[in-house]
Amino acid sequence: MLTISFGRIPNSGPNIFEKMQVQRVVLNSRPGENGVPVPENFRLEDTTLVPDLKDGEVLVRTLYLSVDPYMRCRMNEDSGAEYLASWQLSECLDGGGVGVVQTSCCSTFTGGDVVTSFNWPWQTQAIVKGNALQKVDPQLVDGHLSYFLGAVGLTGLTALLGIREKGHVTKGANQTMVVSGAAGACGSLAGQIGRLDGCVRVVGICGSDEKCQTLKDDLGFSAAINYRREDVSARLKESCPDGVDVYFDNVGGPISDAVIAQMNHGSHVVLCGQISQYNKDVPYPPPLSAPTEELLQSRGITRERFVVLSYMSKAEAALCELSQWIKSGQIKVLETVVNGIENIGGAFCSMMAGGNIGKQIVKI
Ligand SMILES: NC(=O)C1=CN([C@@H]2O[C@H](COP(=O)(O)OP(=O)(O)OC[C@H]3O[C@@H](n4cnc5c(N)ncnc54)[C@H](OP(=O)(O)O)[C@@H]3O)[C@@H](O)[C@H]2O)C=CC1
Numbered sequence: 001m002l003t004i005s006f007g008r009i010p011n012s013g014p015n016i017f018e019k020m021q022v023q024r025v026v027l028n029s030r031p032g033e034n035g036v037p038v039p040e041n042f043r044l045e046d047t048t049l050v051p052d053l054k055d056g057e058v059l060v061r062t063l064y065l066s067v068d069p070y071m072r073c074r075m076n077e078d079s080g081a082e083y084l085a086s087w088q089l090s091e092c093l094d095g096g097g098v099g100v101v102q103t104s105c106c107s108t109f110t111g112g113d114v115v116t117s118f119n120w121p122w123q124t125q126a127i128v129k130g131n132a133l134q135k136v137d138p139q140l141v142d143g144h145l146s147y148f149l150g151a152v153g154l155t156g157l158t159a160l161l162g163i164r165e166k167g168h169v170t171k172g173a174n175q176t177m178v179v180s181g182a183a184g185a186c187g188s189l190a191g192q193i194g195r196l197d198g199c200v201r202v203v204g205i206c207g208s209d210e211k212c213q214t215l216k217d218d219l220g221f222s223a224a225i226n227y228r229r230e231d232v233s234a235r236l237k238e239s240c241p242d243g244v245d246v247y248f249d250n251v252g253g254p255i256s257d258a259v260i261a262q263m264n265h266g267s268h269v270v271l272c273g274q275i276s277q278y279n280k281d282v283p284y285p286p287p288l289s290a291p292t293e294e295l296l297q298s299r300g301i302t303r304e305r306f307v308v309l310s311y312m313s314k315a316e317a318a319l320c321e322l323s324q325w326i327k328s329g330q331i332k333v334l335e336t337v338v339n340g341i342e343n344i345g346g347a348f349c350s351m352m353a354g355g356n357i358g359k360q361i362v363k364i
């Protein structure tokens with residue numbers, strides 16, 4: 001049955017079958033496995049959409065899109081991860097998105113519903129299968145719908161479940177946590193959650209003085225290190241006098257070698273991501289240097305793969321916890337918002353190069 005809503009979001013429903021002009025973003029070219037992505041790898045197109053929904057389909061209007069580091073792997077002909085599909089040239093791209101249902105031919109949705117998906121088309125309006133959508137409650141985010149792509153979405157889950165599943169944080173154990181990529185979407189949350197879960201010292205590593213200031217002044221990090229300007233090893237020694245017990249690793253490479261060198265016996269790495277290696281033709285996770293591998297062995301440091309999608313049975317409870325922390329002000333949410341679907345390629349490239357503080361969002 002086709003449900004047309006005129007009620008909850010004003011003027012949200014188009015006339016049935018009337019052709020609609022929409023914009024979408026396709027992959028224009030690949031950066032090459034060892035290349036840095038550029039905005040020209042993406043192309044904006046005008047196209048038409050006929051909203052003649054089939055059974056189970058939903059017409060949605062896009063409100064926010066997410067750009068994420070793993071998308072760099074999707075830009076390659078072979079993503080390198082079996083359950084991560086490569087993007088195809090000249091095809092509409094997709095990723096995390098949030099929007100509103102305009103018309104629905106799916107019994108679980110009705111006009112005005114706010115919905116999200118991991119495979120949202122990079123298109124201003126789109127027809128999607130209802131089974132690819134999840135309905136979300138705007139009250140969870142006090143109306144900040146973009147949070148469903150960040151702090152109350154996969155990013156928040158990654159930080160919270162990464163720490164809970166792999167971090168072994170224990171209240172009263174006097175632990176020190178180090179976070180790399182600390183001013184980014186996952187990192188800025190991971191540091192705050194580490195503190196809430198019981199770490200007595202949380203040290204962030206990131207790429208600018210402004211980011212360091214934000215971590216210390218706004219997010220309650222004990223210390224922050226600018227890896228572009230400072231001697232990471234020396235500053236870690238100074239700011240982690242009892243060594244490192246938990247390392248939330250977003251970046252890999254030489255920064256992680258420096259942190260692991262100062263980790264205690266029986267400590268834990270949360271292997272969240274390795275962004276410093278994504279513009280290189282290496283498998284995921286990339287191989288460690290021999291000295292770092294030896295340190296892990298000799299000190300009994302755990303470093304297990306963590307992929308948030310493997311823990312979705314714990315998502316509902318974790319999202320409620322994140323929502324409560326945000327509402328109570330115990331967690332602060334940072335976002336960098338770019339306007340317009342035409343700027344999504346630029347927003348992705350900027351995020352990959354460190355242009356964001358907190359979650360990089362594209363507002364449509
Ligand atoms: N395991 C999982 O399930 C998931 C893992 N991830 C991973 O988490 C990590 C963070 O993702 P997310 O929070 O979305 O992105 P961020 O918001 O952290 O953005 C990426 C940041 O990475 C930093 N960066 C880029 N290049 C380098 C480099 N060469 N060395 C050090 N830092 C660099 C930049 O900050 P700066 O200015 O500090 O350089 C940039 O802002 C990624 O590795 C991602 O793959 C994300 C989601 C799920």
Ligand SMILES: CCCCCC(=O)/C=C/[C@H]1[C@H](O)CC(=O)[C@@H]1CCCCCCC(=O)O
Nearest residue numbers: 069070073081084154272273284305307308
């Ligand atoms: C391929 C490198 C990605 C590394 C980690 C990462 O960023 C994961 C992101 C997930 C995101 O939250 C939603 C997804 O679909 C991503 C999962 C992608 C699969 C990564 C495979 C990693 C592995 O094999 O361990």
